[in-house]
Structure formats: C-alpha cells, structure tokens
Amino acid sequence: MRPIVFNECFGWLHDAEGKTGVILCNPYGHEALWTHRGWRALAENLSRNHFPTLRFDYRGTGDSAGAENEGDAIETWLNSIEDAVRYMREHTGVAQVVLCGIRLGGTLAALVANRIAVDGLVMMAPVTSGREYQRELRLIQRRWRNTAAPHIEAEKHKPDYLETLGFRLYPETLRHLEQVALPQDLQPAVPNVLLLDPEKSRASGAVLNFYREHAVNVEVDAFDDYTALLSEISDTPAPHASIQRVVTWLRTHLGDGMGVRSPSDLPTAAVINDATAPDVMHVAPMLHGNGFCETPVIFDNGRLFGIYCRPETAQTDGPVPDDESVDDLLRDMQVDLTSAATGQYAVLFANTAASHHIGEARMWVTQARLLAQRGIASLRMDVGILGDSAGAQESIEATMLHSMRSCADVSEGISWLVDAGHTRPSPVGICSGAYLCFHATVMNPRAVGAVLINQNFYTWSDKDATRPEMVVAATRVYLASIRRADKWKRLFSGQIPVGTIAATLMRRQFEKWGRRGADILKAFGGQENHTGAVRKAFSTLAQRGVRVRILYGDFDVGLEESESYFGRDFKWLRGLPGMNISTERSLDHALFLYPARQIMQEVIERHLHEQASCSANLQAGGAANASRPQWNAFGRQPPLRSVAAKR
Template structure:
C-alpha cells in the first residue's frame, strides 16, 4: 500500500525529514543540467514518477522553495519526484544568450523525463508545471506520452506571456541605446528575438497533449475561464479545471513568497488518485550511478568543473563549488559567495552563477552557498526558513570554509554577496579572525548592522533611496514641470528632506547605531571603528554599488571621513555601476557589474 498525501494545509507537523533529496547532474556532456530527485525510504513507491517544470525569470527564484515543497509532497505520497533547472537557467549549464531558448527548455524537460525513468525504474511519468513551466510542460507533452499533466497558473498564449514581459519592462530603468526589438527583458531575464518569435507562436488550445489525464489550476488573482480545457475536451482529452488558492501569494518576491501547502497537497492527491495502487520496490540511491560533479561548458568558449558541497555541523547546508579544469592554484583566494536576500545560491538574475564561472575559468575556486533556511540548506524549524538576514552568519561562512578540509585555514578567502550577502561579508571580515580573509566585496549593502525584528520598511535606510531618487529627478526638466504644475507629492518630498536632515545630524552625533537602526539603542555597531578594525587586520574592503542604490549614501553619510581616509590609503575602494537597480535586473548594467567584479579580482590576485 502506498502512502497517502499529508492531509494538512501547513507544513508544521509533516514528516519532511523522511524525504531524501539527491542532487545530480544529467543531460548531454555539452549541455549539463542540474536536478534533484526526491524520494523516501518507504518499502514501496508508485510506478509513476513526477517531473516538476519551474517557471522562468524572477518567478523561478520566487517559487524555488515552493517547487521544492511540491517535490517533497509527491515523495511523501510515494511518488518519486524530480525538479531541475532548464538549460541556460539556474545552476544548469548554458547561457540565456544562446539562440532560440524554447527548443532547449523543451529538450531539458525531455532529459528530465528520461533521467527519472532511469533513476527510479518507473515506466510512467507525469508533468507538473508552474506558469511558463506549465506552458512548456504542455508543449513537451505533445512529444512525450505522459500519465498526467498538471498546469498551475500556466500561460495559455505565448503572446500573452510576452505582453506581460513588455509591461514589466516598461516599469524598469531604461537602457540607453537599447533596441527594444532586440532586447526584451523583465525580472532579470532577457528574451532575444528568436526566442520571442518562438514563444509568440504558442497557442496551447491548438495543441493536443499526449496525457491520460489533465488538470488545469488557474491563477487565483485573475478571473478564470475554461477556454483551454474546452478546446482540449473537444479534441478528446480527459481534462478538468479546479481553482485552488495561493498562486498570487507565491508569485511575489522570494522574501515575501508564501508556500501554498494546501493547494499543493490537493494537486498531489489528484495525481495520487489517478496513479492508483500500482507499486514497486523503491530505487536504491546508494547503489546507483549518481553524477555529483560535471564539466560545465562556457559561452563562448572554455569550461569549468562544478561539484556539490555539503557543510555545517550536520552536513545539512548546501553549496556548489566551481573550479578550473585542471589543478587549481592554491595561492589564489577562494571566492565565497553568500545569498542575496531570500534568493538561493544562483543570485538575482543568475548573477552569482555568471561571476563564479567566469572567475573559475580564470583559475579561481568559487563557492556559492545557501545559508540555513534558503535554497537547499534545509532547517528543522520551518517557521525560520526564507529569512534574508540571520544571526550567526559568520559561523555559517566559517563552516563553509571548513568544507575545504583540514587545511582550510591555509587558504585565502574573498567573501562577497549582494544586499544581505554584503552584510554577511562585512561581518565575516569583522569577526572571523582565525581564517585568512583577504577581502570582502560588498555589493549594494542596505545596512551594516542588523538584529532580529529589524524592519527595513521603517528604517531610515529607506530614506537614502528616496533621497537618491530626488537627486536624480532634480536633473530632469520634466520633474520640475511636474513640480510647478502641482503634480508632485509635496508631503513625500518635504518628509524626505526633513528625514535627511535628521539622518545627517544623527550620523554626526551617534554614528550608524541610531541612523540605520531607527533609533533603537540595542543595536550595537560603530561603522567608523569597524571599518578601521577591518583595515588594521590587513583585510581589504571593496564596494560594488549601483549608482541609484542607497549603498553609497549609507556608507558616506555614516562613516564618510573614515571611508575617504581608507580609500586614500588604498585599503578601501568603490566601484560604481551606472543605470543599475539594486539587483542589477537589467542586462547591460548586470554585464557591467559582472565585468567590474571579475576585473577587480583578477587585477588584485592573478599574477601575469
């Protein structure tokens, strides 16, 4: 008898500890993909397995945790599940700049289908896809015969998807000189012309998936229609549509994303009921050929080696190590990259993957880590997961360094990260005295000090962003016309100016302790003293800052005199990136940020 899906709407009491999550590489040698097999040690498993097809762009990052739970719930119901990253996305090989990406995304689904059959021995496979992942799953089901197809908030039309992308693009910072016909992007993902043409030709109602059963779950924030299932029923498909809540709350930024446990459980039940009681002996992971390292080809040329790393007291934290092909130079520092916000180790817009592979191709080892509660670093207390800032972050970074073996203290390290990753990197340089950190590179920090319960929405840090925006607006004649016509928000303007005066005064009299903590005296930290402490230990500090982001203002308002002195002494440097937002979501400034970071590290450490 197979297990039944958990009958709960919360993850609090579900036995997730019984789930075995196995990372692996699969696919062709020149197009390696990363996947995760989810199983349990139950004596029987279903003879049907499920492949989870993720969404694209920022939705991929936002829903990464939810897709992990989807795979967990299937495994707990006795159905092996497989989640993966498409070629050119996430941790898989490839670049988003390669021709028509649609063909490679569909190829990736086919490879995942073949791989889970190989791993589990299951002859039948179902597909579950979210958003564009659902659209891709339906297209793949034209080529593959699948047992079931679950489309969750899927896009029925490629043209509708591209309209969404163009609408989101209009809300971002414009790209000077960019040709909109060649560069369409949103959420940190670029859609080049060949891919756009291929996507716009998608009309799911005109397709006929080779699926025994189809479930369509529409978005819960839009009015649902039955056009798709009506068209498929007319073609003889066994299709039904059910409305479940939770997709809207899941499809927000990663930090605020809420896992819709109840809806996931209901979808698993639907799949499980159709699978019946057909069962087989489970796969024995220990005896299988599970590739845990891969040679990753780079674009336009070259390759690096990548492998999985477990670290932490119980080896329950996860990281990916990129290394040069051949023997690494032990004299070069190891680059440790720490999570940005609640994003997993790929970084926003895949920034960390791009930087890591570029550096490893040049001879550096780079380690992209997930702190506890993010990505695939699983914690027991589920209520504490998905936190962007955590206590004892330096201890976690130290544990990651220990993964390099008993000689880890002999290595040099550069610690870096964006946003909260910058905070972690700063404190690693400040607190980890027993390892040889030669530099911390802080990318767009929002704060240097943090405590549990600190809310940035109510912090003066937010005023730095407003102040920068108004400084830029002063240079725009249209802003003055709007002001004189009475079209500006005078209250917000005067509030920003008044708070700016308070912040500058507080910085001169009380340091960052009162500036960024919102006046909370329990938050300890004096940025002037801490910058000097790091510099006196021989550790270099670098800042990579988006010009429109508040990071420069935070630093110079709070410790400008000290920062200028350290810059003069070549113990601190600042690199500014033009036309960039906080996460470098636009293609051109993101390329500039990658190029600046790689050039900086090469210039400091690679002897020619």
C-alpha cells in the first residue's frame, strides 16, 4: 500500500494487476475511527485478489485538509468521492470502478453513482434516512454523556450543531442530511449492486425493490459480522465473511482482471523512509494547508508509520493566517515560537487505545496543525500493531496496547524527530497513549519532556486486562452519584452492577493499604514494589531535567491509581523538579468534549512555553509565567489550576 494525496485528500492505494478498481467510502465520525482496522483488512484482501483499492479520507476528515465546520460537509464528501473516482481512473488505468461504502459512506456512494458513471456499487448497512440518522447520533451522545461524563454539566442552551463522541455536524450539513432519503434519492444508473443488510429492515427492502423494479442487477445478503466491522471494541476479529462475500460478488459480476495491467508506478507514492539517510528521501506526497505542510513517513526499517507535520514555508502556497490568538499567545509567552531557533521543539502524538494516528475525534490532526501555525513540528504516529504501520493487527487486546514493544515504538518516534533536527521532542498521550509516552520517555534519553493525560496505569501485567477498572468508574463518581435521584432509580431497577462495583471499590482500598504497607517495609530494608519502581522512574526523569505535565479529570479513574503511588494531591511527585500536575472537572476521559480539548491544547502550549522559557533563561516568576492566552481553536479557555490549589 502506498500513501497518496489528491485534491486535498489523503489516502492509501492498495494497487494490484486487475482492471477493476474499488474505492472504499468511509462512514461518518466515530464510525470511521472504528472501521479503520476492518477497512484496511478489506482493502488488503481486495488487492490480493487483483482489485486495485483506494481507501481515503474525505476533505475535512482524517488526515485530509479542511475542518468539519467548513460549509456543507455532505456536498464536500460527495465531491471527494468523485475526485477519488477520477484519480483511480487517471492514475491506475483501470477500466472499471466500483464504489463500496458502509453506513453513511454507503449512502454517499449511492448518491455519487447518480452523478457519475461507475460499474458497481456495494452498500453495507447504508443509512436510508438522514433524519433518522440524526436521531440515532443524538441518542448515542446522550447515552455516552449519562454513563461516561455524568458529572460534567451539559450546555444550558441548545446548540446549532449535532455533537457525537467528539465529532460535530453543523447547520448546513444537518439541513442537507435531513433531506437524504433512500430509495427516493436513488437513480437506476449503476448496473451492478450488492446490498449487505444486518437487519433485513423495511427501508433496505425498499432500496432492494427499487433496483429490481428498474432492472438493475442487484443482490442482497446478510451482514452477520456487521458488529465486527463497526465496533469500538478493539479485540473483535476482522469481518472475514463479509470481506469474502464482497470479493466473490466482484469476481462474479466484474471479473478479477488478473494480469490485465501492471500495478501503477506513481511518482508521488514514495515516502520519507529515514530522517538519518537523505539519500533515500524521494518525492513524497505532501498536503499543504494554512500554516502547515504534512508528509507521510515510514521509519524503523519500514515498520512504523506517521504523519510529519511542520510549519509551512514561504515558498509554498499556505501562509500562516493573521490570527489574533496566535499573536496573543506569542506576546504572553515572551518567546518567539515562530523563530528558526524553535525548530528544535517538536511533539509526538501517540495512539489512544486502538485508534489510529488521527486520534479520538481527530484531535491529533487539529493539534498538529495548530502547533505548525505556531512554528512547532509534530509527528502523529502508529505503533507497530496499530493503524497504518506495516504490522498492524486486525484484533487488538489491552495487553498489546500496554506492551513494552509498543513503548519502544514510541521511543523510535522520539528518535526519528531528533534525527530530523528537532532536538527537544516531547511525546503527548491520553490514557494508554500516556502509558506509552511515560515509558518511552523513561527509556529514551533524547526526550526532554512529556504530557500525560488521564493515564490509567503506570505498570502493567496480563491480569490488568481483565481488571474491573477497565469498566468501573472512579470512586469519586459513585460518591457524587449518591446525591442523584436518577442514579438511585437505576440502582433499584437493577441497571447498575452493584456487586462488581462494590468488589472493585473494596479491592482498590485494599491495594492502597497494601502499597502503604509495602512502603513502610521498604523503609526497613524490604524489596522494592511497584510503587517504588514508578517513583524511581519519575526520579530518573527529574534527574535528567525532563519536564513532565500530568493532567487528570477530577473524576477520572486514573487519578485514583496515581494517588495510590504518589499520595493525595500527588504530594510525593510534586516534590520533584520539573513536575507539573493539574486536574480539571470538565475533563472527560477520552476528551470527546470540546472544553476538554480546550484544556488539552492549553496544557500542550504551556508545556512548550515553559520549555522555551527555560531555554531562553527567563527568570522564574517573570514574563514566562504571565497571564495565559485566553483563546484557542475550541473557544475561550479559563486558566488551569494546580492540584494543590484546587483541594
């Protein structure tokens, strides 16, 4: 597979010898994140069966240019699919093109088939009513708020956007989506159609009847592994049955085309292979935007993949905009982060859970491009088992996400940034990504800082994969719920697993007492325990002069884990130089909420600000500690408060 860029869209071409090309059309938002592993498995399988396949991100999504609030996204995505069809025909020489989409992507593919000639259409559980789909998205968000962030106050006014797990649809898009309805919007323009239906619903039956009435060669089949393809659960297997069904249908109706053409040799398909070896740097696909330029990179002997984002240069067509918030930031920092000297600073964004390198709700893409506008380069990367790295796995277990191998991969990313000329790199991670960044910073002496957000664990063993903490909230959440009538109602109705929660809370308390006891024994010559090992690691970082930013939500379960190592209010850790710890009530665990991402951006900028201040030898308490910037990409942000100040 080879990275490509076309019309401000980023994608991967899985080339093959066949004459029939397949274009995969993503679903929307969180479903696109969940589908990524299965979508890659489908593309690789199609390529092995001689079907050149293109998977890509629509403009305003994934690694492509643009933002989600730029006008009518539905129309933008339809145009992106049309661009993909043209690219496939012009750059691979295929004779036939098939569109394959799941959920909203299946609907978009069908609408594009009305506009331009294609030879086949695969619709996998398509959205048949835009109005009903909006209701479904609102229900998902409401359920998530009630379970994952009940302590965070919702907005008092009704917003004009629709928000679902960190993604937003804005008014123009909502109006267009509300008008989408199948089969009313369909035209019998495509000769071959495959419909995979997980529920055999009345709506999908109407789509099937429409095509049959217009003499379209249409087939319908079950979609039994729908959940495997479209699930946030990372250890589900790839949907091999549906993949095989698609391959069989393509062979039957469009032929495999084996040996008809040679795989294309695109001049833009090469990537930067190794920052330390300029002689292997070729013309790479680049994506330019306002103040940034992005290049795909493959490193560590072809094992790892990332997107290198750096400030746009004057020679390119994307000047930094005149942004008052950027000016305010630089003035407050008293350090010019756009100067050439700051090229030494860089940020590495690590995977969150099993999500690929764009981050939950595409947050790493947004952060990388904002930093580029401020003069800071970054690398958002996939560890070896995830995303678009060579050895990405179809099924991911929690132990794999916390393995030392994955930590070493993040360390390789740190070294890549240093070799590229950024001598002061800092990794940034959330949850399991924070775990990877912590251990990578410990093992790589070239790291000068780290930002750790909502880190659940500091040590890991296989038994941790089944610990109730993976599903049970922090003790503070249950204590706060005592005052809520709706929680008592759910308790008495049997909706809350009281036994599991009670056992977990009790075990947490016993573990806390056990660690305190081990500390006492260690003082009298006992063996070092987990607490001692974690503290020793942080002491090592402090001795190396590494600056560490730690951020937790007030009710995050990881906060409890941290306090068991460092004491309440992080008393032990705050005694080390270079350690900065904050907590915030409005921080949900995955940072789906926009206020949480406001805080994250503020923390990252402060971290860089402090590093630049130290580098410039500014006096403590001077200009470097002046008032913080009050604006960022997500809106106005109040100052952060330290743990000690809040409690």
